[in-house]
Amino acid sequence: MRAFLAPEGVKNMIAEIISVGTELLLGNVANTDARDISEKLAELGIDVYYHTVVGDNPQRLTQAVELAKSRSDIIITTGGLGPTCDDLTKQVLAKAFGLELYFDEEEARRIRSWFEKRRSIRMTDNNLQQAYLPAGCTVFRNEVGTAPGCAFYADGVHVIMLPGPPNECNTMLNKSVVPYLRKLSKGVILSHNIRVFGEGESSVESKLRDLMNSLSNPTLAPYAKEGEVMLRVTAKAGTDEEAEAMMQPVLKQVQEVLGDLIYGIDVDSLEQLAVQLLARQGLTISAAESCTGGLLAKRLTDIPGASRVFKGGVTVYTNECKTALLGIDPSLIEEKGAVSREVAVEMARRIREKLGADLGVGITGLAGPDGDGIHEVGTVFVALAADKGCFIRKLQLGDGGRDRVRFLSASSALDMVRRYLTGLPVETY
Amino acid sequence: MRAFLAPEGVKNMIAEIISVGTELLLGNVANTDARDISEKLAELGIDVYYHTVVGDNPQRLTQAVELAKSRSDIIITTGGLGPTCDDLTKQVLAKAFGLELYFDEEEARRIRSWFEKRRSIRMTDNNLQQAYLPAGCTVFRNEVGTAPGCAFYADGVHVIMLPGPPNECNTMLNKSVVPYLRKLSKGVILSHNIRVFGEGESSVESKLRDLMNSLSNPTLAPYAKEGEVMLRVTAKAGTDEEAEAMMQPVLKQVQEVLGDLIYGIDVDSLEQLAVQLLARQGLTISAAESCTGGLLAKRLTDIPGASRVFKGGVTVYTNECKTALLGIDPSLIEEKGAVSREVAVEMARRIREKLGADLGVGITGLAGPDGDGIHEVGTVFVALAADKGCFIRKLQLGDGGRDRVRFLSASSALDMVRRYLTGLPVETY
Numbered sequence: 001m002r003a004f005l006a007p008e009g010v011k012n013m014i015a016e017i018i019s020v021g022t023e024l025l026l027g028n029v030a031n032t033d034a035r036d037i038s039e040k041l042a043e044l045g046i047d048v049y050y051h052t053v054v055g056d057n058p059q060r061l062t063q064a065v066e067l068a069k070s071r072s073d074i075i076i077t078t079g080g081l082g083p084t085c086d087d088l089t090k091q092v093l094a095k096a097f098g099l100e101l102y103f104d105e106e107e108a109r110r111i112r113s114w115f116e117k118r119r120s121i122r123m124t125d126n127n128l129q130q131a132y133l134p135a136g137c138t139v140f141r142n143e144v145g146t147a148p149g150c151a152f153y154a155d156g157v158h159v160i161m162l163p164g165p166p167n168e169c170n171t172m173l174n175k176s177v178v179p180y181l182r183k184l185s186k187g188v189i190l191s192h193n194i195r196v197f198g199e200g201e202s203s204v205e206s207k208l209r210d211l212m213n214s215l216s217n218p219t220l221a222p223y224a225k226e227g228e229v230m231l232r233v234t235a236k237a238g239t240d241e242e243a244e245a246m247m248q249p250v251l252k253q254v255q256e257v258l259g260d261l262i263y264g265i266d267v268d269s270l271e272q273l274a275v276q277l278l279a280r281q282g283l284t285i286s287a288a289e290s291c292t293g294g295l296l297a298k299r300l301t302d303i304p305g306a307s308r309v310f311k312g313g314v315t316v317y318t319n320e321c322k323t324a325l326l327g328i329d330p331s332l333i334e335e336k337g338a339v340s341r342e343v344a345v346e347m348a349r350r351i352r353e354k355l356g357a358d359l360g361v362g363i364t365g366l367a368g369p370d371g372d373g374i375h376e377v378g379t380v381f382v383a384l385a386a387d388k389g390c391f392i393r394k395l396q397l398g399d400g401g402r403d404r405v406r407f408l409s410a411s412s413a414l415d416m417v418r419r420y421l422t423g424l425p426v427e428t429y
Numbered sequence: 430m431r432a433f434l435a436p437e438g439v440k441n442m443i444a445e446i447i448s449v450g451t452e453l454l455l456g457n458v459a460n461t462d463a464r465d466i467s468e469k470l471a472e473l474g475i476d477v478y479y480h481t482v483v484g485d486n487p488q489r490l491t492q493a494v495e496l497a498k499s500r501s502d503i504i505i506t507t508g509g510l511g512p513t514c515d516d517l518t519k520q521v522l523a524k525a526f527g528l529e530l531y532f533d534e535e536e537a538r539r540i541r542s543w544f545e546k547r548r549s550i551r552m553t554d555n556n557l558q559q560a561y562l563p564a565g566c567t568v569f570r571n572e573v574g575t576a577p578g579c580a581f582y583a584d585g586v587h588v589i590m591l592p593g594p595p596n597e598c599n600t601m602l603n604k605s606v607v608p609y610l611r612k613l614s615k616g617v618i619l620s621h622n623i624r625v626f627g628e629g630e631s632s633v634e635s636k637l638r639d640l641m642n643s644l645s646n647p648t649l650a651p652y653a654k655e656g657e658v659m660l661r662v663t664a665k666a667g668t669d670e671e672a673e674a675m676m677q678p679v680l681k682q683v684q685e686v687l688g689d690l691i692y693g694i695d696v697d698s699l700e701q702l703a704v705q706l707l708a709r710q711g712l713t714i715s716a717a718e719s720c721t722g723g724l725l726a727k728r729l730t731d732i733p734g735a736s737r738v739f740k741g742g743v744t745v746y747t748n749e750c751k752t753a754l755l756g757i758d759p760s761l762i763e764e765k766g767a768v769s770r771e772v773a774v775e776m777a778r779r780i781r782e783k784l785g786a787d788l789g790v791g792i793t794g795l796a797g798p799d800g801d802g803i804h805e806v807g808t809v810f811v812a813l814a815a816d817k818g819c820f821i822r823k824l825q826l827g828d829g830g831r832d833r834v835r836f837l838s839a840s841s842a843l844d845m846v847r848r849y850l851t852g853l854p855v856e857t858y
Contacts, residue, residue, distance in 0.1 A: 025477045027468025028652050028659075030459045034482070039456025048454045049489060051482035053463070060478060067496075144830075167830050223457045230457075287744075293730025294723030297744040301722025304798055304831065312750035314743045315716075315726040321741035324784050325754065355753050369733055401596050402733065 013073040015041055016050040018064050020080035020089050021164055024053045033078040033162070033169045040173055044181055045189030045234060046074065056086040065096045069157055076177075079164030081147035083126040089161055090132065090150075097154040099134040104148070107131040107139065111146050140176035144168050151180055158184070187236060190243035194231040194254055195264045197415045204229045207257050211250075218247050220254070227408045228270075260424050263415065270414035271299040277421040278309035278359075285417065286357035287313035288326060288347035290338065290364040291380060296410040311355040316347065326350040339364050339372060344381035345390050345429055352385045359420070360385040361413045365395070367405045380409045383429070384416045390429040391416060442502040444470055445479040447493050449509035449518050450593055453482045462507040462591070462598045469602055473610055474618030474663060475503065485515040494525045498586055505606075508593030510576035512555040518590055519561065519579075526583040528563040536560040536568065536577050543575050569605035573597050580609055587613070616665060619672035623660040623683055624693045626844045633658045636686050640679075647676050649683070656837045657699075689853050692844065699843035700728040706850040707738035707788075714846065715786035716742035717755060717776035719767070719793040720809060725839040740784040745776065755779040768793050768801060773810035774819050774858055781814045788849070789814040790842045794824070796834040809838045812858070813845045819858040820845060 017034045024031055034051045041048050049072065054060045061080075068075045080089030094101050108131035115123035130147045133139060140149035145168040151160045160177060162169045196204060201224040205212075208231070212220045218235035233250050237243035255262060267273045278285055287296045287310075297313040300306050316322040319333050328346050336342040344362040352360025365380025366372055378397035383390060395412055397405045419426045446463045453460055463480045470477050478501065483489045490509075497504045509518030523530050537560035544552035559576045562568060569578035574597040580589045589606060591598045625633060630653040634641075637660070641649045647664035662679050666672035684691060696702050707714055716725045716739075726742040729735050745751040748762050757775050765771040773791040781789025794809025795801055807826035812819060824841055826834045848855045 023652065024464075024480065025467055026471045026652060027464045027466070027477075028654050030461045030464040031480070032459045035453075035456045035459040037456070038454055042455045048456075049484065049486075050493075051453065051460070051480070053480035055478065057478075064479075223452065223455065225457050286750075289723075293735075293739075294718075294726030294742060294744065297723030298727050301744070301746060302831075306722075307746050310722075310744075310746050312743065312745045312747060312754060313723065314741065314754065315723065315730070315739075316741045317726075317730065317736050317739050318741060321715075321784050325741060325743065355750050402731075 012045055012047045014071070015046050015048050015074035015076060016052065016068050016072045017048065017076045017078065018061070018068060019051065019053045019078045019164070020056060020061055021053070021078075022055040022086075024079075025055050032166050033164065036166070036170050037076055037078070037162075037173060037177075040178060042232075043191050043193075044178065045191070045236065046181070056080060056088065058088050058092050061088065061092045062096060065093060069096065069155060072157065074158045074160070074181075076160045076162065078162045078169055081130065081149070081161065081163045083124070083129050083146075085126075087129075090134065093159060093161060094134040097134070097152070097157075097159065099136070099152065099154065101132040102135050104131045104133050104139065107133065107148050110141070110148075114146050138180065140172050140180075142168055142172060143175065144171050149176065151177075187238055188240055188243050189234060189236045190240060190247065191232050191234040192247055192251060192265050193267075194233065194251070194258075194262055195267050195270075196229040196231065196258060196261050197227075197263050197270060197411060198261050199229065199258075201229050204231070204258070204261075208254065211253055211257070215250065218243075218250050220250055227404070227411055260419070263418055269299075270411055270418065272303055274414045274417045274421075275300060275303045275306055275309055277418060279305070281421060283358040283421070284309055284311045284355075285359040285361065286311045286351045286355040287361040287413075288351035288363070289313060289315050289361075290317060290322075290347070291367040292363045292406050292410050292413075293317060293367075295406050296361065296363065296413055299410055299414070311357040314351060322347065326354065337372075337374060339366055339375055339379060339381065341381050341383075341392055341394065341429070344383035345385070345392060348383035348385035349390065358386065359417060361417070363409055363413055365405070365409060367402045367409075368399055369402065378405050380405065380412075382409060382413045382416060384413070384420060384426065386420055388420075391420065391426040392429045393427050441474055441476045443500070444475050444477050444503035444505060445481065445497050445501045446477065446505045446507065447490070447497060448480065448482045448507045448593070449485060449490055450482070450507075451484040451515075453508075454484050461595050462593065465595070465599050466505055466507070466591075466602060466606075469607060471661075472620050472622075473607065474620070474665065475610070485509060485517065487517050487521050490517065490521045491525060494522060498525065498584060501586065503587045503589070503610075505589045505591065507591045507598055510559065510578065510590065510592045512553070512558050512575070514555075516558075519563065522588060522590060523563040526563070526581070526586075526588065528565070528581065528583065530561040531564050533560045533562050533568065533577070536562065539570070539577075540575050567609065569601050569609075571597055571601060572604065573600050578605065580606075616667055617669055617672050618663060618665045619669060619676065620661050620663040621676060621680060621694050622696075623662065623680070623687075623691055624696050624699075625658040625660065625687060625690050626656075626692050626699060626840065627690050628658065628687075630658050633660070633687070633690075637683065640682055640686070644679065647672075647679050649679055656833070656840055689848070692847055698728075699840055699847065701732055703843045703846045703850075704729060704732045704735055704738055706847060708734070710850060712787040712850070713738055713740045713784075714788040714790065715740045715780045715784040716790040716842075717780035717792070718742060718744050718790075719746060719751075719776070720796040721792045721835050721839050721842075722746060722796075724835050725790065725792065725842055728839055728843070740786040743780060751776065755783065766801075766803060768795055768804055768808060768810065770810050770812075770821055770823065770858070773812035774814070774821060777812035777814035778819065787815065788846060790846070792838055792842055794834070794838060796831045796838075797828055798831065807834050809834065809841075811838060811842045811845060813842070813849060813855065815849055817849075820849065820855040821858045822856050 137150040235243040347362030368377040566579040776791030797806040
């Protein structure tokens with residue numbers, strides 16, 4: 001990942017994010033825009049010191065902007081670019097920086113044509129308000145909505161305004177904001193994200209503490225994320241090649257310490273990796289889920305193009321259902337229990353066979369809050385059936401909430417798949 | 430819902446939320462604590478004017494607290510109560526309000542016993558740092574973690590400190606913070622949430638505009654949320670009974686206007702309602718999903734106790750799979766197309782029969798980003814098979830992103846289920 005460096009080359013620029021929207025203050029939605037922007041800025045080597053949320057209120061927004069001007073190099077706003085009279089971000093920011101708004105004919109044309117293509121939605125004159133933009137700004141086209149974003153530099157501060165709806169904000173962030181920030185850069189900051197599954201943050205940290213402490217450029221920093229650990233290596237240098245050359249020895253050292261706990265570098269997620277590996281090897285997968293209740297299928301099918309590798313799956317929540325859909329012998333369930341090594345393996349084998357898939361996954365366990373009187377809440381068996389045999393993991397995920405147990409169980413299944421497909425040892429049955 | 434009223438009885442108190450955590454500024458997680466707290470405060474009739482996120486930095490946190498003191502009646506912090514040297518929220522807040530920290534023996538005992546119960550995790554002396562609390566505060570016990578929260582009143586401001594991990598924050602919010610805020614109240618604010626599915630926010634708003642404008646106490650306000658509309662009726666009065674009596678006519682008027690678009694009042698979600706209705710009627714459900722890829726199963730099984738009503742489901746992503754798991758005739762798929770009314774109905778009928786469930790749901794459609802050359806992206810057929818016949822909906826959800834199409838398709842299926850189970854008309858096949 002190529003990145004941004006403050007002109008002085010040493011101190012990072014400081015950014016803050018101001019999100020505008022009463023719906024955020026009412027708790028209708030979480031501020032995912034601020035998260036997404038922050039994640040991207042961190043990769044670009046820009047320090048984010050504050051997030052602020054204010055409602056659709058010009059006085060309070062003005063105060064937040066004045067405060068931000070006094071302490072940050074970059075201000076990024078989200079929201080308040082819509083067509084209603086509540087949407088005041090452009091007016092407030094332009095005023096705070098002494099800029100006029102002008103009517104951008106090209107954006108007006110785009111907005112009109114957006115509505116013409118969607119005949120079911122009528123355009124009102126309000127919609128054309130969105131074509132007013134601060135004089136001299138760089139316009140960011142909105143490819144998935146009507147409100148354009150923009151950027152300008154004034155009073156020593158870089159200001160960037162983005163629309164609030166998460167898909168519009170995110171698309172503009174990746175397509176326009178990142179390139180815009182890069183152009184400002186006189187050097188580069190590159191980073192790599194090392195993704196780790198199967199060990200906690202504190203354990204990973206203690207293994208790497210000496211290495212982390214010995215580094216200053218590049219740096220190495222751990223982040224806990226959804227039951228995984230991510231390690232980010234970041235280098236500042238004059239050119240991409242230099243930065244890359246500085247990072248390689250660190251990547252190698254981390255790999256020596258963590259070995260195959262690392263599932264990928266610069267990979268999005270375990271599910272994305274699994275779908276990629278399957279597609280590359282021309283293999284298919286199927287899943288029989290009990291306690292995860294369709295979450296593994298959902299995560300696999302979150303990846304566009306999953307239909308080429310995911311044959312399908314069953315959610316077999318009840319015992320009869322395990323028999324009706326998979327033909328599992330009721331006496332096996334009776335004898336070993338629905339939450340058992342044997343039933344997990346049988347689920348994996350039978351879904352694989354039933355769908356003629358190359359791989360079959362079976363997951364059965366206790367997500368909580370109720371136990372079964374035999375196993376502790378958080379006990380999950382994950383089985384993988386494949387050409388080379390049957391593999392199984394017993395997880396003890398504890399009572400950290402139903403969502404967490406389900407998510408980690410599905411993650412563990414995906415981790416078994418990646419280990420199998422890359423020829424690493426997997427726990428055998 | 431019973432609620433909080435500012436002592437003066439007219440102007441609401443103003444609150445702001447300060448979240449402390451570098452992980453938020455790095456974009457590792459979204460600020461769901463601020464969303465959850467805001468939602469609760471809105472129900473209590475407390476206005477939230479700002480959210481601020483700062484890192485684990487005492488100077489910047491101090492500045493944020495000083496600013497909050499100058500403009501808000503209630504300050505709620507989240508995060509920074511942990512055992513590491515980064516966790517400084519209590520120190521900073523105590524200092525800002527001129528309070529000493531004292532060592533709470535009872536909390537220290539709780540922390541020690543928490544670790545004793547979990548022998549796999551070793552307690553360090555750092556953990557006992559969590560037992561230091563501001564002098565004179567009300568202690569909020571942490572039932573799902575070690576860090577206690579607390580509240581105090583100083584310099585004319587109510588300060589509440591909560592732990593950062595979402596499940597700890599949420600549990601304390603509901604069990605301790607809401608009762609604490611209620612005790613401050615001299616009157617009551619009650620609210621009811623009317624949940625609406627099947628019509629957009631602007632359309633609902635235009636139908637209710639006159640009514641909304643005519644009201645001042647109680648008030649009626651619409652919120653868009655995950656493809657649904659929520660209408661909140663809020664009344665301020667001297668007693669619960671008075672407030673309730675004031676709201677009843679408004680609830681009735683809204684019901685007259687929106688009729689059966691309302692799926693519930695003070696209900697959590699469509700899936701919760703569906704599971705409730707099924708459980709109450711002693712009925713079971715099953716699902717065959719294509720484009721939703723297990724999301725309906727996942728949402729049903731998100732509800733604790735779903736195993737009593739959800740028999741199971743299949744994710745039939747490929748055509749062969751529809752045949753292998755459900756026995757759908759390949760020639761039907763060939764003739765009508767995988768995305769068709771006929772295939773959706775066949776999926777619903779067959780999963781119902783296969784699992785001996787009272788209801789069967791079938792969902793097939795195009796979630797995008799790729800189309801099939803026949804239907805527009807966002808075209809989805811949702812079928813419901815039941816005793817009284819077969820029902821079907823054709824949805825045109827547009828190209829608003831894969832996640833949105835999938836979510837709304839599953840919501841629509843749940844809405845058909847609730848309509849069927851409450852004797853309302855459903856689109857027949």
